[in-house]
Amino acid sequence: MNGMARGLSWLVRRRAEAVQLQQQQARGIRVQVRNDNLEQALTVMERKMRASGMERLIRRQVDHHLKNSEKRVLARKNLMLRVRSQDLARKLRTILLKKIRSPLPYR
Structure with missing residues (x-):
């Protein structure tokens, strides 16, 4: 019974994390490009990604061979x-x- 409860709690945590990640992805990060200044828009986007924690999520998912x-x-x-x-x-x-x-x- 204890093992089943532990497995169920793990499943519930995973589901909550997945829902939170989907909400973050659905929300997205929007940046306006003003006066054709793409460099400034990119720096603003990097700052927003770092602040939201999305950068850490991307780096955690390493698909290439180490x-x-x-x-x-x-x-x-x-x-x-x-x-x-x-x-x-x-x-x-x-x-x-x-x-x-x-x-x-x-x-």
Whole structure:
């Protein structure tokens, strides 16, 4: 039963993500070209794509073959991000524990 519930929750999450992606694609990004200035319109479009998160979605869907060296670079970057976030979490945890365990000053 638990496995079925887990599978169902995964399916519901996937469906919600798909609906959200369809809404973003249906909404689209519109840019006006003014005074035949295409360069400015392209920079505005890039800024809007970056702000909406569409650029991340496009980059996540890598269809081309990755070389082994690229895979190693990506794996190294992911490892460094994970290590950095774990270090930050450890530091924050020690700070919070010190605050919790320290006696309150008397007034």
